[in-house]
Amino acid sequence: MDKKKVKIDQSACIMCGACVGSYPDDFKFSDEGPAEPVTGEADPEAADICAVGAISFEE
Numbered sequence: 004m005d006k007k008k009v010k011i012d013q014s015a016c017i018m019c020g021a022c023v024g025s026y027p028d029d030f031k032f033s034d035e036g037p038a039e040p041v042t043g044e045a046d047p048e049a050a051d052i053c054a055v056g057a058i059s060f061e062e
């Protein structure tokens with residue numbers, strides 16, 4: 004699937020690591036703790052993996 008521009012609500016991120024573990028090319032942990040995008044784009048299916056809905060995509 005084509006990657007899309009991704010946004011992470013870092014105040015909602017509980018640092019579970021699901022996105023980082025499943026999509027290591029797209030997500031990493033920031034120095035402050037919460038996940039952040041690696042390139043700014045990610046697989047849109049990654050939104051489903053976040054239990055707290057912190058990952059969203061622009062249409």
Ligand code: SF4
Nearest residue numbers: 016017019020022053
């Ligand atoms: S899956 Fe969601 S809560 Fe877990 S690390 Fe990624 S953004 Fe944070």
